[in-house]
Amino acid sequence: MSFGLTRIQLEEGAATREAFGETLADLGSDERIVVVDGDVNNSTFTNHFMERYPDRFFNAGIAESNMVGIAAGLAACGKIPVAASFSTFIMSNAFDQIRMSVAFPNQNVKLVGTHAGISIGEDGPSQMAIEDVALACSLPGFAVLVPADGPSAAAATRAMIEHEGPVFMRCGRPKVPVVYPDGVDFHIGKANTLRDGDDVAIIANGIMVAMALDAAEGLATEGVQARVIDMHTVKPIDIEIIERAANETGGIVVAEEHLAYGGLGATVAMVVAERKPTRLAFVNIGDTYATSGKPDEILEHYGLTPEAITDAARRVLKD
Amino acid sequence: MPSARSEDRTELEAIAKRLRNHIVTATTKAGSGHPSTSLSMVEIITTLYFGGVLRYDPKSPHDPDRDRFILSKGHGAPGLYAVLAEAGYFPVGDLITLREMGSPLEGHPNMCRLPGVEASTGSLGQGYSIGIGHALAGKLDGRDYRVYVMIGDGESEQGQVWEAAMYAGNHGLDNLTLIIDRNGNQQTGRVDDIQPLDPLEDKLRSFGLAVKTIDGHSLDEVAGAFEWARSTTGTAQAVVANTIKGKGVSLLEAGQDKWHGKPIPPDEEAKALQEIGASL
Numbered sequence: 354m355s356f357g358l359t360r361i362q363l364e365e366g367a368a369t370r371e372a373f374g375e376t377l378a379d380l381g382s383d384e385r386i387v388v389v390d391g392d393v394n395n396s397t398f399t400n401h402f403m404e405r406y407p408d409r410f411f412n413a414g415i416a417e418s419n420m421v422g423i424a425a426g427l428a429a430c431g432k433i434p435v436a437a438s439f440s441t442f443i444m445s446n447a448f449d450q451i452r453m454s455v456a457f458p459n460q461n462v463k464l465v466g467t468h469a470g471i472s473i474g475e476d477g478p479s480q481m482a483i484e485d486v487a488l489a490c491s492l493p494g495f496a497v498l499v500p501a502d503g504p505s506a507a508a509a510t511r512a513m514i515e516h517e518g519p520v521f522m523r524c525g526r527p528k529v530p531v532v533y534p535d536g537v538d539f540h541i542g543k544a545n546t547l548r549d550g551d552d553v554a555i556i557a558n559g560i561m562v563a564m565a566l567d568a569a570e571g572l573a574t575e576g577v578q579a580r581v582i583d584m585h586t587v588k589p590i591d592i593e594i595i596e597r598a599a600n601e602t603g604g605i606v607v608a609e610e611h612l613a614y615g616g617l618g619a620t621v622a623m624v625v626a627e628r629k630p631t632r633l634a635f636v637n638i639g640d641t642y643a644t645s646g647k648p649d650e651i652l653e654h655y656g657l658t659p660e661a662i663t664d665a666a667r668r669v670l671k672d
Numbered sequence: 673m674p675s676a677r678s679e680d681r682t683e684l685e686a687i688a689k690r691l692r693n694h695i696v697t698a699t700t701k702a703g704s705g706h707p708s709t710s711l712s713m714v715e716i717i718t719t720l721y722f723g724g725v726l727r728y729d730p731k732s733p734h735d736p737d738r739d740r741f742i743l744s745k746g747h748g749a750p751g752l753y754a755v756l757a758e759a760g761y762f763p764v765g766d767l768i769t770l771r772e773m774g775s776p777l778e779g780h781p782n783m784c785r786l787p788g789v790e791a792s793t794g795s796l797g798q799g800y801s802i803g804i805g806h807a808l809a810g811k812l813d814g815r816d817y818r819v820y821v822m823i824g825d826g827e828s829e830q831g832q833v834w835e836a837a838m839y840a841g842n843h844g845l846d847n848l849t850l851i852i853d854r855n856g857n858q859q860t861g862r863v864d865d866i867q868p869l870d871p872l873e874d875k876l877r878s879f880g881l882a883v884k885t886i887d888g889h890s891l892d893e894v895a896g897a898f899e900w901a902r903s904t905t906g907t908a909q910a911v912v913a914n915t916i917k918g919k920g921v922s923l924l925e926a927g928q929d930k931w932h933g934k935p936i937p938p939d940e941e942a943k944a945l946q947e948i949g950a951s952l
Contacts, residue, residue, distance in 0.1 A: 387812070411808065419801045419835035426805015429783075429791070430813075431736070434805075450832070453795040454802055458783050 354472070354527050354648050356563055357658040360570035363530035363563055367503035370467040370524040374398020376510040377435060381406045385431065386514065389424050391417050391438035397467045397524075399437050417447040424462045425454035433461060433514060440466025440482030440523055448488055455519050456492040463513050464489075464521045470610035471638060471655060472560055473526040474648035482523070483638055487615025489521035490588045496541050497588040498522040499609075499617070501562035502532045505585060508539035516541055523559065525610075527648055530563040532583070544591040550578030553666045554598035554605045556621055558584045561608040561636070561657065568662035579666060590620050596628040604632035604669030608662050613637050632672050634665035674738045677759075678724035684891055686951065687758060688718045692920045693950035694754035694767050699935040702771040705779065708918035708931045710751030712855035712888070713822065716913055717741075717755040719894040720820060727817070730760035733787040739817050740806050742791045744799020745824040745853065746780040747933070752789070753777050761788035797830025799823060800850060804840055807848040807908075818902065822851040826858030829867045834879070840908035841880020849901040850881070850910040853888065855917035859932045873912060881910040888913025920948050 367375075378401035380386060386402075387409045394400040394412065403410040413420035417438055424434035436443065443466050444451070455462045469482040489497045496516055500506040506524060513520045520541075532547060539545075547562070548569050557565040562583045569579035580602055582594060598605055605625065607618040618635040625631055638655050645651075652658060679687065691714045699705035720726050726739040743752045750770060757764045762776075769775035776785035780794030791802045803821035810817050823833060840848055854872070856863055863869060876883045882904050886893040894913070901909045917931070918924025921944045924931045936944050 387808075409812065413839065414835075416835040416839070418797075418832040419804070419839055422798050422801020422832065422836065423805040423808065423839070425791075426802040426807075427809050428805070429802070430806055430809030432809055432812075449795055450798055450801070453792065454798050458792040 356530060356560060357649065357653065357660065358530065358563060358567045359659070361567050363532065364534065365528050366531035368525060368528050369500050369503065369506035370526065371398050372503040372506035373465060373510050373522065373524050374401045376507040378402045378405050380511065380514055385433045387411070387427050387432045387434050389413050389420050389434055389436045391415060391420050391442060393438055396439070397437040397465065417442050418450045421447040421450040422454050425460045428460040428462045433463065435463045435465060437465040437467065439480060440469040440485045441480060444482060444485040444488045452492060456494055459494050459518060461517060462519050465524060466521065467524040468526045469523045470525055470559065471643040471651050472610060472648045474651060475645050477645035478642040481643055483612050483643070484615070485523060486587055486611050486617065490615060490620065494518055495588060496520045496586065498541065498586055499558040500524070500585050501559055501583050502529050504531065504533040505537045505539055508537045509585065512539055512541050525560060529560055532562050532566060539585065542586050542589045542591055544585065544594045545583045546580060546594070547583055548579065548581040550580040551602055552578045553669055554580040554582060554602040555608060555662060555666065556582045556584050556595070556598065556605055556617070557608040558587065558617055559610050561610055564657070564659045565608055565662055567659040568666065571659065571663050572666055577666065577670065584617060587617050587620055590624060592624050592628065595621055595624045599625050599629035599631040604634070606634045606636060606662055606665040606669060608636040610657055611637055613639050632669045634669045636661050636665050674727040674729040674732065674735050676724045676727045677722050679722045681891065684718055684722055687722050688714050689948055689950035690758060690952060691718060691751065691754040692948045693945055693952065694757065694764070695750045696921065696936055696941060696944050696948065698750050698753070698767045698770040700938055700941045701768055703935060705750050705771060705935055706747040706933050707750060707935055708924045708928070709745065709748045709824070711919045711921065711924065712915040712917050713748055713751050713853045714919065715889045715891055715894050716822065716851060716853065717751060719891060719898065721755050721759045723891070723895050725898045728759070730788065733761065737815055737817055740790045740803070740819045742799045742803050742819070742821045743781060744793050744821055745796065745827050746793030749779065749781050752781060756788040759788070762786070796827040797832040800833055800836035803848055804836055804845065807845045810847055817847070819848045820851060822853055825852055825854040825856065825863050825869055828852065828869055837876065837879040837881060844906050845908040846905050848908045850908070852910065852912045853915055854912055855915045857917045857928050857932065861929050876910045880907070882907040883910045883912065885912040885914065888915035889919055922947060
């Protein structure tokens with residue numbers, strides 16, 4: 354996959370789901386960690402944990418509601434359960450179980466949804482979680498993580514396990530460009546600034562971070578300096594970094610591989626509206642389901658490209 | 673180590689009457705709630721907490737070795753609260769605060785606010801899966817505690833119950849006992865008219881559970897069923913308890929399909945309490 358990157362060279366690294374699975378297995382010496390998987394362990398890569406710690410791995414079968422309930426019961430007994438499946442199946446199929454058995458009683462359950470977004474490609478819209486971030490953010494007490502690349506997904510996995518309380522982490526299917534080649538300082542709720550600039554700010558997460566860096570490179574050739582922020586935590590959102598961006602730049606572009614309603618864009622807009630109104634533009638899937646196709650083709654068709662981010666930055670600056 | 677309380681037959685009968693009394697007075701004072709749903713499970717929960725079944729210590733409600741009772745049919749909260757109060761988790765006098773603003777005795781059980789509540793329930797179908805999590809954790813940690821989950825027969829219409837039954841049955845969770853409070857009624861009518869469950873026992877057996885059917889109002893049969901469950905090895909168990917919705921109050925028993933989620937009116941309360949005949 355190219356992700357439409359033409360202006361910057363980024364090494365292709367692991368898929369975020371791979372980095373999650375490998376890191377989870379590395380953390381497995383902590384006997385509190387147990388894994389419940391919806392019979393997709395060779396897709397979520399919890400199979401690494403399964404192979405090393407078979408006694409603490411439970412295949413719940415294709416039954417996400419029961420899977421989440423089991424995780425809640427394990428958490429009530431002091432375990433740190435990681436429940437993993439395709440993001441749309443865990444978040445949409447089991448949403449009431451997440452609400453009632455995990456969020457409401459504030460259980461220490463870690464939900465990991467892989468194959469999120471439209472970049473899964475050929476399998477098509479039934480497998481594409483494009484509303485999962487909105488659903489997770491709607492749950493009181495949840496932390497919601499959307500890592501951008503392998504190194505940050507590995508770091509997010511460690512942070513998720515250390516965090517007390519329920520977490521949703523969103524991972525993708527394809528191998529992704531490495532935006533943190535020199536290591537990552539990852540703290541839940543603290544966004545990372547990957548590029549400095551005072552003309553416009555681009556706030557992105559997931560695969561859109563690499564595209565934001567590419568867009569910023571292009572804008573620089575036009576004399577526009579764009580600040581690029583990796584908002585890997587959608588909830589709790591980093592209010593201060595958004596307020597600074599609103600104060601110090603001419604406007605903010607928010608880019609995410611998600612529907613328009615209820616995701617990162619809506620969350621940033623709430624902060625901006627309350628703290629420091631400024632011009633905003635949004636790059637996302639809009640209000641539609643996608644289709645089957647090659648991942649790059651789909652991303653381009655639905656406007657998730659560096660060019661779309663560049664155009665949005667120009668719109669912000671024009672006003 | 674938590675231990676079981678074993679009261680004699682006379683005392684068990686007296687406790688059952690007190691639970692019924694608490695259920696009626698609390699819901700009538702609240703002006704809402706589910707007394708009929710709570711009354712059908714009284715002999716079962718009396719036996720669990722006072723008939724030598726559950727090992728628990730109200731002073732240490734999170735003891736990792738305690739036995740667990742999960743009320744999946746969360747609208748039976750007035751019954752659960754009554755037995756927890758009698759067991760010593762909180763004062764019996766607090767029962768009258770049911771459903772009041774500020775009281776931890778919420779309309780449906782909230783595990784974060786009330787000691788002794790093992791799971792927050794009320795959205796039906798979820799408790800059995802939570803019970804599996806407790807049962808798996810017990811096996812992992814080498815603890816010998818047992819887990820009891822009560823669901824309703826109307827609740828059995830939820831698909832998650834059968835996902836859980838499949839898992840429990842296939843994985844030999846012999847430390848997990850499902851109790852089905854089969855009072856035959858749900859919100860708008862009889863289960864048999866809305867979504868018949870029969871042959872319920874055959875369904876449960878075909879999911880891999882060991883099954884026993886009892887009269888859920890016979891203290892002897894209930895005690896026998898829990899004895900059977902404890903002595904069953906290698907298989908998760910299900911106890912189908914045939915019960916009467918509103919048991920013990922003639923007004924409710926006479927219209928079992930009409931009193932779901934309705935408290936006894938204040939002007940009928942004295943008669944109901946007289947029928948129950950509790951000595952408080």
